[in-house]
């Protein structure tokens with residue numbers, strides 16, 4: 001009897017708790033939901049983005065056409081039917097297709113986030129990330145599996161020490177006009193050298209030489225993005241710029257061989273690791289990583305030596321025998337999308353006019369409104385809230401001593417720092433809703 005009563009009591013209690021739970025979550029969920037409500041205004045912003053985008057691709061895409069329609073986000077970029085694809089997927093043996101689907105909403109939301117975040121790996125980031133050393137740092141060390149989840153943190157820190165600044169070495173908008181230089185053989189058809197040297201910062205890739213090619217690619221070196229292969233030959237790569245000041249940014253893991261070279265071979269260049277952000281398969285190439293890095297620290301980004309113009313014969317490099325590139329048409333379509341979202345400007349043999357205007361570019365107002373609508377539609381963290389830190393799903397305070405110093409910044413960078421209240425925003429990989437990790441100053 002007693003036992004039954006107690007059971008009844010427990011059952012009643014748990015019903016009560018469940019009811020309270022439903023009540024609480026019900027309320028908070030409806031509050032959360034209301035932020036994601038897509039208004040008529042949002043939809044109209046997406047429609048005007050789509051129509052502006054279509055016209056922009058038509059006016060600037062050298063024959064590419066954008067088709068929109070099936071929903072508010074999807075666009076298909078189509079090459080003219082007489083385009084002859086030349087690149088075969090080595091895995092399937094199939095020729096590259098002539099049309100590519102992209103998600104404009106995803107693109108405006110993701111790239112705008114890049115423009116306000118830090119893409120260099122720092123100690124502050126690893127320290128602030130839950131399980132930062134055990135999981136994240138451990139994966140960024142080549143042969144890290146032997147380190148058993150950084151069981152010995154000192155050892156892991158030693159491996160990363162040479163490439164791990166305490167706080168970000170660069171901030172958003174630190175540089176004005178930037179140029180990202182790809183390695184395409186097309187560069188030899190033009191003389192972009194002097195023009196390229198006129199930018200505030202120049203980003204190169206992997207083993208791209210400068211000496212003997214300055215007429216085509218300029219001589220200025222500010223940053224160089226490296227894939228695994230190039231990073232293993234860090235000493236050779238460092239020689240490409242004789243000033244020794246070029247900053248080397250590695251997009252893969254840190255390797256014992258690299259550590260040895262930084263320590264023992266006289267490499268004076270700063271070396272950093274790039275944070276992996278979440279662009280899926282589109283971001284695998286060094287080219288896109290270079291654009292991502294440039295967009296995270298520059299006001300404007302111009303691109304040279306990436307894209308194939310109509311009638312291309314094969315993907316070549318300017319400095320070596322023809323080498324297998326990858327997905328040239330997909331790349332060209334993706335970069336065209338970026339251009340028509342106002343992220344970059346493309347220069348190529350068929351677009352040599354330095355002052356070329358990207359016609360029909362959707363206005364900044366349209367882009368902003370469409371970005372905010374996309375954030376709601378994609379249910380991204382912080383959508384519908386105007387606070388600059390609303391997309392932070394993890395917030396940590398930074399020790400006083402660690403605050404990056406700001407004197408000498410360009411106005412645009414200082415303005416941006418004010419806007420984010422001195423916080424550093426780091427993109428989080430595989431975070432639902434693309435929340436960010438934010439480190440805020442101690443007040």
Ligand SMILES: *[C@@H]1O[C@H](CO)[C@@H](O)[C@H](O)[C@H]1NC(C)=O
Pocket residue numbers: 152154155158
């Ligand atoms: C951890 O690694 C450091 C640096 O290599 C070493 O000196 C120390 O003995 C290691 N500690 C343990 C507990 O193994």
Ligand SMILES: *[C@@H]1O[C@H](CO)[C@@H](O)[C@H](O)[C@H]1NC(C)=O
Pocket residue numbers: 209211212
């Ligand atoms: C530049 O050209 C000279 C003369 O052709 C050649 O000897 C040298 O190896 C070249 N240097 C590079 C870095 O390609």
Ligand SMILES: *[C@@H]1O[C@H](CO)[C@@H](O)[C@H](O)[C@H]1NC(C)=O
Pocket residue numbers: 112113115116388415416419
């Ligand atoms: C990025 O920062 C700018 C100010 O520099 C701000 O106007 C914009 O809304 C921010 N974007 C996001 C996605 O927070």
